[in-house]
Amino acid sequence: MVDQPLWEQIGSSFVQHYYQMFDSDRSQLGSIYIDASCLTWEGQQYQGKRAIVEKLASLPFQKIAHSITAQDHQPTPDSCILSMVVGQLKADEDPIMGFHQSFILKNINDAWVCTNDMFRLAIHNFG
Amino acid sequence: MACEKEIWQKIGEGFVQEYYNQFDNTNRMGLGNLYSPDACLTWEGSPFQGREAITGKLVNLPFKRIKHIITEQDFQPTVDSCILIMVFGQLQVDDDPPMAFHQVFMLKSQNCAWACTNDVFRLGIHNIPV
Numbered sequence: 001m002v003d004q005p006l007w008e009q010i011g012s013s014f015v016q017h018y019y020q021m022f023d024s025d026r027s028q029l030g031s032i033y034i035d036a037s038c039l040t041w042e043g044q045q046y047q048g049k050r051a052i053v054e055k056l057a058s059l060p061f062q063k064i065a066h067s068i069t070a071q072d073h074q075p076t077p078d079s080c081i082l083s084m085v086v087g088q089l090k091a092d093e094d095p096i097m098g099f100h101q102s103f104i105l106k107n108i109n110d111a112w113v114c115t116n117d118m119f120r121l122a123i124h125n126f127g
Numbered sequence: 128m129a130c131e132k133e134i135w136q137k138i139g140e141g142f143v144q145e146y147y148n149q150f151d152n153t154n155r156m157g158l159g160n161l162y163s164p165d166a167c168l169t170w171e172g173s174p175f176q177g178r179e180a181i182t183g184k185l186v187n188l189p190f191k192r193i194k195h196i197i198t199e200q201d202f203q204p205t206v207d208s209c210i211l212i213m214v215f216g217q218l219q220v221d222d223d224p225p226m227a228f229h230q231v232f233m234l235k236s237q238n239c240a241w242a243c244t245n246d247v248f249r250l251g252i253h254n255i256p257v
Contacts, residue, residue, distance in 0.1 A: 120199055
């Protein structure tokens with residue numbers, strides 16, 4: 001049995017932690033971002049831990065559940081980790097929707113933080 | 128609000144346009160030139176390491192015709208001066224029905240040119256629990 005590469009272990013552990021926190025208490029998410037972090041949420045840009053947490057905490061739903069269909073992790077040339085997640089989510093009583101999210105993780109002072117985060121719902125504009 | 132696009136957006140858009148144009152309209156042999164020598168590709172969960180292996184995978188994909196339509200694309204600069212790109216759209220292969228796809232690229236400036244060091248591709252297929 002081959003051990004998972006380190007970047008996969010770190011990436012999948014981060015992903016599990018992220019969605020667990022997101023689905024239970026989004027205001028805790030600040031711990032994973034730093035002041036240099038960027039979030040693009042449905043095309044809108046947010047810069048820095050404070051702005052990011054403010055955006056996530058103010059999202060207009062009471063309940064949310066993410067279900068991960070697939071996740072991929074790669075090491076980058078600057079010793080970061082790129083993670084891509086494809087899944088489905090359900091907010092309140094809304095119908096289930098597909099989503100797509102990417103993260104870059106960087107090791108700063110012995111902790112892995114998220115420096116880049118991009119989220120999109122999987123909705124196409126037909127015609 | 129600035130009307131000018133940020134530089135990373137311009138570079139990212141240029142890359143995305145070139146990538147899908149080559150993918151859809153050529154034999155895909157030239158795609159390798161868009162990657163750095165040590166680039167990683169994860170294609171539907173399978174890893175490919177290095178420009179040669181990546182080109183081999185892309186050139187040998189089993190279809191005659193393919194067309195990508197991009198629904199959304201997002202760009203961000205990274206702290207290490209790279210560019211992160213996320214693309215979402217639909218693709219149609221031969222006479223199959225259109226399918227959603229998700230792709231992420233990371234670009235790095237090497238020898239005064241931007242090269243793709245990381246590429247992750249997934250079809251947007253979910254296993255819907257019964």
